Amino acid sequence: QKEVEQDPGPLSVPEGAIVSLNCTYSNSAFQYFMWYRQYSRKGPELLMYTYSSGNKEDGRFTAQVDKSSKYISLFIRDSQPSDSATYLCAMTSTGFQKLVFGTGTRLLVSP
């Protein structure tokens, strides 16, 4: 079993839709949870970071962590074509030295 499971997609949605991206994990020691966005031919960039359980909102993006279910989500409201990218979840138990990544979900937002 992989430590972090993430559906590779692609996930295709029309512009304006609400997008839900998810990861499940098996290591209950994970405490720090991140979402990275990676555009084609670019490196990943940190989008959202949360510590432990709960929600965090930043503009159109909301990150949720449910440690009891070992499940994290990223919601994108009013999705735009510019949101088309691969979204990677990542997590670690202490510090950021050894991030464990999901495979990434490719998102396509059509105009």
Next chain:
Amino acid sequence: ETGVTQTPRHLVMGMTNKKSLKCEQHLGHNAMYWYKQSAKKPLELMFVYNFKEQTENNSVPSRFSPECPNSSHLFLHLHTLQPEDSALYLCASSQDLLAGGADTQYFGPGTRLTVL
């Protein structure tokens, strides 16, 4: 130049060649990382350096040899690679490993390596 830069962006090499990948960060960070990104696989951490000292070697084959001459530069020396080593090699940097908590990693654009 800003952020994390990597050169070359694309590299094609034969299995008997020797080449090097270069990474430079302009963020004043002290920790630097090499990752391998293959299609349909999670990013794999290869090496970690903190204040020029290697702190992590994630069971990487010896045909990959890292070098960190200072906190701003990181190299990955390649020799006698295999076709399965073809991937995107990403460099990242962060403040330092002692910072703890939210030590955000900033990634470069990567070097797309093809081994023939």
